[in-house]
Amino acid sequence: MTAAATLPRPLDVASIRGDFPILSRKVHGRDLVYLDSANTSQKPTAVLDAMDRYYRQSNANIHRATHLLSEEATRAYEGARETARRFVNARSTREIVFVRGTTEAINLVASGFTWKHVKEGDEILVSGLEHHSNIVPWQILCERTGAALRVIPIDDAGDLILEEAERLISPRTRLVAVSHVSNALGTINPVREIIRLAHAQGVPVLVDGAQAAPHLAIDVQDLDADFYAFSGHKMCGPTGIGVLYGKEAWLEKLPPYQGGGDMIASVTFEKTTYNALPYRFEAGTANIAGGVGLAAAMDYLLGVGLDRIAAHEHELLVYGTERLQAISGVRLVGTARQKAGVLSFLLGDVHPHDIGTVLDQEGIAIRTGQHCAQPVMDRYGIGATARASFALYNTREDIDALVRGLAKVQELFS
């Protein structure tokens, strides 16, 4: 990797920052330093404008009316589906189901598997790195079916132990549900390898891509993922919209999720037939503006280039890791071989919540707590961490500000 020609062109971060209006606001009288993008990302003008334009110009319900506005709205929403297809390289838009977010996507699959495919004695396999939203739906499934939840353990660095995954995938396994990137530690999981292992035993895999979508180029065909879930709001899009990718053959096999308008082909009191994919899983009026905003976000990220974004964030990760490790008393939690832009850390015996409050007064936004991943915290025997997470608009200066803020924390709690 020494040949400069193979490296992506560096980002013009100053110009990118100009695309995000919120980054110029003040917090407690200071310039905002936003290091909480793994929680939710900020939105570029392109997204805000697209949604505004939709509501001002084309707002109408979709798939239903004969008038021009409805036609425009339908085109915008179905255009968003095509953008999402392109974003993850799905074969067809029939494989792109719009949902509220990753959580709903996982619940949709879990609910489908509850009624079909899973029975007592079966097993669902998750990893020790999962967000609660990739644990609890499976626990509910287990409660309802009598199946058992199994967990691929992680090592001290925060890497999944692949040999354990191989051992745990068995003829009883009905599904493996694993995150592409861990929100708590930043670990990039070897999902392609896990999918290969699972498929060797005929087991389908759901990938929670909530933390991958904003940072890595995703190719569901190359991964051979059976399901891939992600949220718009973590990838510069609006809240309340996300995507469930599912292989057509799998989606065909799942029973409907919710009943209502749009998901049906015909309804009589005797018998209702369901609509074709993907509409069968989209009951009720959709989040149309959300879809429009999400498509604008995807276009924005694709326009900048996900390989360039990944390279930029990796550079920040390396720099941030170095700077934090140079502070006496800092302990990084999660030092996996491959990481996305997440620095989870502890500072002496100062509680993360106190770190967060002091940094906030400096205008620096980080997340503190369990990051909806209590089992990860328990694995390390800690209650909480402070977490700084990066997006394409972050800079080395943001990390310098964090380091200065941590000095203030140490001063106060010395």
Added chain:
Amino acid sequence: MSDLRELYQEVILHHNKSPRNFGTLEDANRRADGHNPLCGDRLSLGLKVVDGRIEDVRFSGSGCAISKASASLMTEAVKGRKAEEADALFHRFHELLTGPPDVKVDGKELGKLAVFAGVREFPVRVKCATLAWHTLEAALAGGETASTETP
């Protein structure tokens, strides 16, 4: 830093570092655990209540400076008091933390607890300051757990 000094008063920093009545109370006859799922704080409280009076109290667990100092100062404040008095004190304390900024709370009855007045400016930290008190209520009511997330 001035707002921060208002929040993190010397007394608070001190009790965070060296909490009073810290540990397990062997002859406790009331116990409860408190949990703040938002920040992962956990607290165990043991009380020895005789004839409605809190004769002894200890707490253990981990938490932020505000929750630890609040637990420490609470144990000092309620030791020797009747359960109803502790209730009334919590009520006052709660007013101190959540009242409108322009309404002054008479700190006299609160004694040392008045050092938490600065929390009012930091609404997200109110739950940290009240965790120990909610746990105390749960213990006095004969419950087992208190969570900051139950209304």
